[in-house]
Amino acid sequence: MEPQVTLEGLNPRQLEAVESGDGPLLVVAGAGSGKTRVLTHRIAHLLSTGRARPGEILAITFTNRAAAEMKERVEALIGPPARAMWVTTFHSACARMLRGDAERLGYTRSFTIYDEGDAVRMIKSVMAELEMDTKALPPKRVKARISGAKNELIGPEEFMAAADTWLGEQVAEVYALYEKRMIENNAMDFDDLLVRMVNLLELFEDVRTRWQKAFHYVLVDEYQDTNHAQYRLLKLLAGEKRNLMVVGDEDQSIYGFRHADIRNILDFEKDFPDARVVKLEQNYRSTQTILSGANAVVANNRDRRPKELWTESDQGEPIQIVSLSDEHEEARWVAGEVERLVTEVGIDTEEIAVFYRTNAMSRVLEDTLVRFGVGYRVVGGTKFYERAEIKDAVAYVQYLVNPSDAIAFSRIVNSPRRGIGKTTLGRILTHANTVGENIWQVASEPEKVPGLGSAAVRAVDSFQATMSELRDLPEDRDVAEILESILQRSGYMEALEAERSIEAQGRIENLEELISVAREFDLNRGLEGTSDIPPLEEFLQQISLYTEQDKLIEQQELLTLMTLHNAKGLEFDAVFIVGCEDGVFPHSRALDEGQEEEERRLCYVGMTRARKRLYLTSARSRGPRGGFTEVNGPSRFIDEIPDDLIERQGSAPGIATVRSYRAPGSGSSPVTASPRATEPVAVAVGDDVVHASFGEGVVIGSEPGGVIVIRFAADGSERKLMAEYAPITRR
DNA sequence: CACATCTATCTTTTT
DNA sequence: GATAGATGTG
Numbered sequence: 234m235e236p237q238v239t240l241e242g243l244n245p246r247q248l249e250a251v252e253s254g255d256g257p258l259l260v261v262a263g264a265g266s267g268k269t270r271v272l273t274h275r276i277a278h279l280l281s282t283g284r285a286r287p288g289e290i291l292a293i294t295f296t297n298r299a300a301a302e303m304k305e306r307v308e309a310l311i312g313p314p315a316r317a318m319w320v321t322t323f324h325s326a327c328a329r330m331l332r333g334d335a336e337r338l339g340y341t342r343s344f345t346i347y348d349e350g351d352a353v354r355m356i357k358s359v360m361a362e363l364e365m366d367t368k369a370l371p372p373k374r375v376k377a378r379i380s381g382a383k384n385e386l387i388g389p390e391e392f393m394a395a396a397d398t399w400l401g402e403q404v405a406e407v408y409a410l411y412e413k414r415m416i417e418n419n420a421m422d423f424d425d426l427l428v429r430m431v432n433l434l435e436l437f438e439d440v441r442t443r444w445q446k447a448f449h450y451v452l453v454d455e456y457q458d459t460n461h462a463q464y465r466l467l468k469l470l471a472g473e474k475r476n477l478m479v480v481g482d483e484d485q486s487i488y489g490f491r492h493a494d495i496r497n498i499l500d501f502e503k504d505f506p507d508a509r510v511v512k513l514e515q516n517y518r519s520t521q522t523i524l525s526g527a528n529a530v531v532a533n534n535r536d537r538r539p540k541e542l543w544t545e546s547d548q549g550e551p552i553q554i555v556s557l558s559d560e561h562e563e564a565r566w567v568a569g570e571v572e573r574l575v576t577e578v579g580i581d582t583e584e585i586a587v588f589y590r591t592n593a594m595s596r597v598l599e600d601t602l603v604r605f606g607v608g609y610r611v612v613g614g615t616k617f618y619e620r621a622e623i624k625d626a627v628a629y630v631q632y633l634v635n636p637s638d639a640i641a642f643s644r645i646v647n648s649p650r651r652g653i654g655k656t657t658l659g660r661i662l663t664h665a666n667t668v669g670e671n672i673w674q675v676a677s678e679p680e681k682v683p684g685l686g687s688a689a690v691r692a693v694d695s696f697q698a699t700m701s702e703l704r705d706l707p708e709d710r711d712v713a714e715i716l717e718s719i720l721q722r723s724g725y726m727e728a729l730e731a732e733r734s735i736e737a738q739g740r741i742e743n744l745e746e747l748i749s750v751a752r753e754f755d756l757n758r759g760l761e762g763t764s765d766i767p768p769l770e771e772f773l774q775q776i777s778l779y780t781e782q783d784k785l786i787e788q789q790e791l792l793t794l795m796t797l798h799n800a801k802g803l804e805f806d807a808v809f810i811v812g813c814e815d816g817v818f819p820h821s822r823a824l825d826e827g828q829e830e831e832e833r834r835l836c837y838v839g840m841t842r843a844r845k846r847l848y849l850t851s852a853r854s855r856g857p858r859g860g861f862t863e864v865n866g867p868s869r870f871i872d873e874i875p876d877d878l879i880e881r882q883g884s885a886p887g888i889a890t891v892r893s894y895r896a897p898g899s900g901s902s903p904v905t906a907s908p909r910a911t912e913p914v915a916v917a918v919g920d921d922v923v924h925a926s927f928g929e930g931v932v933i934g935s936e937p938g939g940v941i942v943i944r945f946a947a948d949g950s951e952r953k954l955m956a957e958y959a960p961i962t963r964r
Numbered sequence: 965c966a967c968a969t970c971t972a973t974c975t976t977t978t979t
Numbered sequence: 980g981a982t983a984g985a986t987g988t989g
């Protein structure tokens with residue numbers, strides 16, 4: 234009766250993983266070794282052999298994009314029944330499970346999910362309440378500390394008890410009140426989704442057994458990126474059946490900064506001594522040269538199992554190491570090479586990608602690509618759902634669904650302008666906190682708020698009247714319709730239209746896009762018609778957990794630009810990694826924090842995205858950013874690639890080009906030193922100097938013992954000199 | 965209270 | 980070289 238799933242074309246290791254029996258299973262899957270294939274085939278195999286029904290499968294990924302892809306691929310194998318499976322991200326799975334039992338933890342089922350910005354705003358308001366100095370202690374930093382605690386499943390009391398520094402105590406105080414206010418607002422941040430679900434499973438036996446019974450098999454992708462809370466969640470869900478399959482690669486663990494714990498994968502066998510372990514080392518993606526290069530780089534890490542990717546494909550092209558004078562020349566070189574690859578080599582533009590370490594680096598590339606006439610798309614970066622107008626529109630919906638949401642209220646009460654300024658808002662919020670009523674109630678009786686003038690009372694009354702009308706809209710109306718009503722009746726659209734500016738027009742278009750997203754949501758819901766959650770709430774949940782990178786627009790003829798982090802899970806014929814300079818990549822701050830190994834893994838991830846051609850480019854000088862020019866040596870990772878795999882090219886070194894990009898009159902702008910440099914002498918790395926006999930040059934490094942390295946413009950030579958005695962002057 | 969102007973800081977990565 | 984927040988003005 235079940236459709237036969239073919240296991241042909243799987244290699245012996247893959248087959249072993251797919252057909253493995255019950256119990257814990259770890260698949261160590263190197264880059265490009267077909268791990269998604271193994272996951273999807275295993276699911277299909279479990280279903281087709283009758284070991285599980287679709288509803289009994291929980292498959293977890295980190296991004297919605299990966300989840301959608303997996304679902305699609307299983308559906309291709311076994312057909313429509315696949316739709317009943319839970320194939321989602323950690324966060325959506327938790328949100329979905331939490332809806333039913335959130336009441337037990339003091340939330341209602343309509344709780345709001347706060348994004349990073351909302352959460353930071355809440356932290357800020359809590360800190361204001363505690364009269365803390367947000368300059369001495371930035372809310373973002375506090376948020377990061379609290380987030381770290383939550384991911385370790387450390388609650389406010391425990392955190393407070395362990396706090397032994399001034400900073401720790403401050404954070405502990407904020408943490409405690411933040412938690413209180415979040416529950417009062419009926420809101421959860423991203424971390425809460427995980428923590429609260431763990432709480433539910435640990436505290437309530439009936440909840441635990443219910444979910445343990447529901448899922449017969451739990452499968453996890455990208456296991457190396459799980460944090461402690463996620464690990465506990467998985468253990469709880471797998472229960473005594475322990476049918477837990479995790480797939481991952483410690484070499485691709487790049488989310489340590491988000492508290493991912495690489496130990497989870499390294500210690501899986503300790504955790505489950507009877508675990509079956511399958512290693513996938515055959516790569517089906519890249520040339521041998523690219524693999525050898527990536528292997529050589531990552532081999533410098535200590536925190537890993539020995540592993541060596543191999544392939545049956547040929548050597549292919551050497552890895553291109555390109556050195557350019559500055560980021561503009563780098564961008565021009567990349568644009569030119571992309572054109573060459575397309576016209577002369579015959580690679581499709583959409584099969585080419587450019588990766589960079591930080592989002593800010595896309596700007597110069599974009600400018601240059603526009604001038605070259607190369608079409609491109611940027612994945613990630615400024616997100617649609619973080620635009621002010623979108624957040625406003627969403628906040629309206631949030632407030633209607635969750636009348637306790639003070640953050641949403643604060644956002645929309647004076648947007649569009651209604652004459653309710655920060656004084657009035659502050660009084661309302663304080664009053665709500667004082668009397669302990671939710672914000673909707675307080676706003677409905679503004680005359681009871683102390684200190685409000687009659688004008689303010691009238692303004693709040695009229696706002697609240699509109700909101701009540703909107704809330705009374707029939708429940709079964711389409712989300713798109715409700716959204717449109719909100720934007721009309723609130724006066725939001727009207728205010729934008731009245732502006733008559735280009736920006737306002739852009740905002741209107743964005744809002745129209747949001748409405749069409751809602752329309753699509755309505756349509757899909759009509760088709761599936763399975764959800765147990767009211768449409769408006771489900772819509773909110775979906776978009777709060779949606780990020781730009783989930784968008785899988787495969788438009789044609791477009792070059793792809795993205796950060797290295799966003800590149801995980803993708804592959805391209807040709808890959809450019811720009812900004813391969815020490816201090817940029819590896820990032821100086823990561824080095825400061827002892828994250829060199831993670832940076833190296835990031836490099837490994839980037840390199841292994843390439844099928845045929847790989848370029849690592851560096852600029853000898855980068856900037857000026859706020860007047861600062863960085864002069865860095867090539868990335869240490871480049872040095873780790875064996876010479877016989879690479880081919881070097883690029884412009885001749887010289888300082889003339891560096892100079893020409895400086896604004897007139899800023900010739901003596903200050904210079905940042907490379908992170909490794911020490912400055913025993915009066916010149917710093919990046920200084921332009923003149924030598925009595927060698928002429929103009931630039932300081933490119935310094936070494937212990939007062940030795941500086943200078944590259945001279947005349948012949949491009951690099952010379953080591955004793956700073957104290959060298960006949961040089963700064964210019 | 966709203967609006968304009970100035971300023972500091974950003975830029976590591978994101979569910 | 981943008982943007983959010985702070986400060987000042989009407």
